[in-house]
Amino acid sequence: MDTPFIYGKIVQNEVFTNREEEANQLALNFSSGINTILISPRRWGKSSLVLKASKIAMENNPEIRFCFIDCYNVRQEGEFYQLLADGILKAISSKMEELMAGANSFLGRFLPRISFNPEPNSEVTVELDSREVKKQPDDILNLAEVLAIEKNLKIVVCIDEFQNIGGFDDPESFQKKLRSHWQKHTRVSYCLYGSKRHMLMEVFSSPSMPFYKFGDVFFLQKIKLEAWIPFIIGRFSVTGKEISEQDAACIANLAECHSQYVQQLAQQVWFRTTSTVNQDIINEAHESLILQLGLLFQSMADGLSNTQINFLKAVLSEASLLSSKDTIQEYGLGTSANVLRIKQALVNKEIIDIQGDTIEMIDPMFKFWLKKHYFKI
Numbered sequence: 001m002d003t004p005f006i007y008g009k010i011v012q013n014e015v016f017t018n019r020e021e022e023a024n025q026l027a028l029n030f031s032s033g034i035n036t037i038l039i040s041p042r043r044w045g046k047s048s049l050v051l052k053a054s055k056i057a058m059e060n061n062p063e064i065r066f067c068f069i070d071c072y073n074v075r076q077e078g079e080f081y082q083l084l085a086d087g088i089l090k091a092i093s094s095k096m097e098e099l100m101a102g103a104n105s106f107l108g109r110f111l112p113r114i115s116f117n118p119e120p121n122s123e124v125t126v127e128l129d130s131r132e133v134k135k136q137p138d139d140i141l142n143l144a145e146v147l148a149i150e151k152n153l154k155i156v157v158c159i160d161e162f163q164n165i166g167g168f169d170d171p172e173s174f175q176k177k178l179r180s181h182w183q184k185h186t187r188v189s190y191c192l193y194g195s196k197r198h199m200l201m202e203v204f205s206s207p208s209m210p211f212y213k214f215g216d217v218f219f220l221q222k223i224k225l226e227a228w229i230p231f232i233i234g235r236f237s238v239t240g241k242e243i244s245e246q247d248a249a250c251i252a253n254l255a256e257c258h259s260q261y262v263q264q265l266a267q268q269v270w271f272r273t274t275s276t277v278n279q280d281i282i283n284e285a286h287e288s289l290i291l292q293l294g295l296l297f298q299s300m301a302d303g304l305s306n307t308q309i310n311f312l313k314a315v316l317s318e319a320s321l322l323s324s325k326d327t328i329q330e331y332g333l334g335t336s337a338n339v340l341r342i343k344q345a346l347v348n349k350e351i352i353d354i355q356g357d358t359i360e361m362i363d364p365m366f367k368f369w370l371k372k373h374y375f376k377i
Contacts, residue, residue: 008264044220069160141178145188303349
């Protein structure tokens with residue numbers, strides 16, 4: 001029997017949880033040609049949400065096409081252009097012949113090569129001459145608009161982990177180049193999303209940056225407990241197993257409604273359940289998951305400085321006024337200026353998120369492991 005819970009990859013159909021309002025709003029933006037920026041921590045379901053919204057938009061408008069690219073491993077400007085060209089051509093080409101014709105017609109100056117594996121379901125890749133790309137990338141940045149006009153389509157270019165362009169050589173000049181082209185497009189819109197909130201906020205919210213006010217900014221929130229409870233009950237039910245509202249809520253609360261961890265913990269509980277869930281099964285599954293992740297968490301802790309570890313201990317101990325003299329002395333944080341540096345370092349490492357005066361640990365299982373197994377608070 002297949003597990004009814006999925007995590008670590010894009011979820012679709014009946015496994016997609018809630019977020020109907022967000023999906024419909026995104027779909028409306030896509031159909032209306034509104035540029036959209038989507039921000040949330042990792043594993044909260046951004047990619048699944050964008051895919052869901054794209055399907056809604058395509059159901060409502062058969063003339064819309066979507067290009068999906070992922071910048072997770074992109075480190076250079078030339079790699080970005082390659083991905084963009086490849087993704088756009090695939091988005092508007094349903095057959096190999098169309099892909100080859102499009103590559104030769106619109107990117108002929110870049111000497112395109114089409115490569116593919118004869119195995120079923122293998123990926124087709126468009127490769128461009130990197131030297132020609134560097135000389136004049138304008139054709140690639142305008143490719144979606146040219147094709148949309150040529151074929152009387154609307155195109156939405158969706159770029160995951162967009163913040164990684166900050167690691168390119170001279171990233172601000174690159175952003176200026178992108179915006180100078182993309183802001184002129186009338187039949188193409190852009191959905192830019194990623195997980196490093198502080199980096200994306202700098203890109204899209206700072207008046208000094210090229211992408212300031214480029215589009216609607218959405219801050220994705222956690223799925224609420226009241227949505228998780230019926231979802232968990234329903235997924236158990238379709239496999240002939242039972243779980244009470246109380247136990248479903250317990251799973252979601254232990255995972256702090258973190259999308260991946262709710263699914264992962266629910267899966268572990270499901271594996272251990274013959275017919276009906278009980279609290280002992282949940283506790284065993286939770287502890288097993290924490291131990292399973294223990295080596296990863298130990299490595300994360302080892303990569304932190306002593307003062308960063310001390311700061312996390314203060315946060316988990318619910319120390320008040322982290323910059324106060326008493327707290328700094330009690331937890332060995334150095335100086336108030338050093339506390340600010342610690343906070344920024346932990347934000348950059350995606351360990352904590354700070355909104356106003358609230359400091360929250362991003363990974364709830366790492367938080368539990370630190371508190372119970374590392375600090376033994």
